[in-house]
Amino acid sequence: MSPKLEQGIWKYGSRLPGVSEDCRITLGEGRTPLVPSAGIGHDIGLESLYFKLEALNPTGSYKDRISALGVSLAKESGKTGCIGTTSGNAGASIAAYAARAGLKYQVFVQENIVPSKLEQVRIHRASITRVRGFGFDPAIGERVFHHVLRTAEAHNRQLMVTAYAYAPEAMEAVKTIAYEIAEAMPEGGPDAVFVPVGGGGLLSGIACGFAELREEGSFGGMPRMAACQSAGCANVAKAWRLGLSEPVPGPSVSRISGIQVPNPPDAGLVLGHLAQSNGFAEAVEDEQTWYWQERLAEREGIFCEPAGAIALAGVVQALREGRIDKRAKVVCIVSGAGYKDAERMGAMASAAPDIPCLSVDELEMGAEMEI
Numbered sequence: 001m002s003p004k005l006e007q008g009i010w011k012y013g014s015r016l017p018g019v020s021e022d023c024r025i026t027l028g029e030g031r032t033p034l035v036p037s038a039g040i041g042h043d044i045g046l047e048s049l050y051f052k053l054e055a056l057n058p059t060g061s062y063k064d065r066i067s068a069l070g071v072s073l074a075k076e077s078g079k080t081g082c083i084g085t086t087s088g089n090a091g092a093s094i095a096a097y098a099a100r101a102g103l104k105y106q107v108f109v110q111e112n113i114v115p116s117k118l119e120q121v122r123i124h125r126a127s128i129t130r131v132r133g134f135g136f137d138p139a140i141g142e143r144v145f146h147h148v149l150r151t152a153e154a155h156n157r158q159l160m161v162t163a164y165a166y167a168p169e170a171m172e173a174v175k176t177i178a179y180e181i182a183e184a185m186p187e188g189g190p191d192a193v194f195v196p197v198g199g200g201g202l203l204s205g206i207a208c209g210f211a212e213l214r215e216e217g218s219f220g221g222m223p224r225m226a227a228c229q230s231a232g233c234a235n236v237a238k239a240w241r242l243g244l245s246e247p248v249p250g251p252s253v254s255r256i257s258g259i260q261v262p263n264p265p266d267a268g269l270v271l272g273h274l275a276q277s278n279g280f281a282e283a284v285e286d287e288q289t290w291y292w293q294e295r296l297a298e299r300e301g302i303f304c305e306p307a308g309a310i311a312l313a314g315v316v317q318a319l320r321e322g323r324i325d326k327r328a329k330v331v332c333i334v335s336g337a338g339y340k341d342a343e344r345m346g347a348m349a350s351a352a353p354d355i356p357c358l359s360v361d362e363l364e365m366g367a368e369m370e371i
Contacts, residue, residue, distance in 0.1 A: 070170030088117025174205020200266030
């Protein structure tokens with residue numbers, strides 16, 4: 001095996017769907033850091049808080065793990081290209097990996113997709129179509145998914161919707177997040193893992209990874225899985241509170257990009273994993289997510305997009321409401337980078353102190369001023 005394939009997700013190639021080495025596509029995804037909290041854990045009274053920095057993947061999100069495997073499978077099986085849907089991060093990721101593999105990529109996006117996310121897709125020259133109502137109306141979402149599925153079958157394209165319901169083989173790459181956490185915490189692993197939930201595939205993949213390790217006897221107990229959703233799109237959280245096995249339908253009014261999924265394809269899997277792990281769900285107000293996004297930057301040096309901060313907002317809420325103990329070892333999945341949402345980046349920057357512009361004389365006169 002070449003050196004570039006000995007690390008990242010391909011380190012676990014024997015646990016993933018079979019792809020010959022010649023067809024394995026990589027941009028260096030995986031191997032993301034698991035870092036202990038430098039300040040927020042103390043601030044909220046949690047003794048052991050960790051952040052899994054998926055924002056440090058090549059295109060800025062955990063989706064790169066899925067893209068690496070999915071595009072490799074497309075190349076292995078002789079597909080003519082890739083096709084799928086996105087709220088932004090998946091599109092940017094698949095477009096990059098498809099470009100590296102020399103494959104065309106067609107993608108259908110929300111009408112109001114965050115401009116900076118759309119630009120990241122466009123730079124790789126993907127074929128993009130906006131769809132009115134997609135991401136807000138569940139019925140429209142179902143029709144879009146079915147159109148994509150039919151087109152993939154008719155034109156021999158790799159279906160790249162990042163959900164187990166549509167691309168189960170590619171989604172197996174998400175399990176590598178659990179493998180990496182287990183390796184980084186050999187003393188017993190986390191007590192709880194808090195995960196942003198939009199479509200549900202991220203939590204499902206991580207839970208599957210931990211379950212596999214437990215069944216093999218190579219890891220301790222199963223951590224409690226915590227699904228973190230926006231209160232404006234809390235279909236899974238509502239179902240968990242009602243004891244249901246399927247999501248509660250309804251439109252999305254969330255302003256948090258990336259988790260605006262009114263018809264989450266893997267919601268049933270998520271609810272099953274919550275039940276099996278004695279887990280739970282948190283529905284967090286958007287304002288709280290933005291607040292903790294700012295605190296992550298200010299206290300931890302971690303700049304993530306809002307969807308990447310909702311796991312921490314969920315931790316704070318769960319701690320306050322007694323669903324976790326202050327002595328618990330907790331991991332937050334920081335799913336995407338801050339530059340993904342330029343509007344929020346601007347809002348955060350504008351809240352910082354004004355920047356003075358001094359002459360050299362003024363600078364020298366104030367050289368002893370305290371910062």
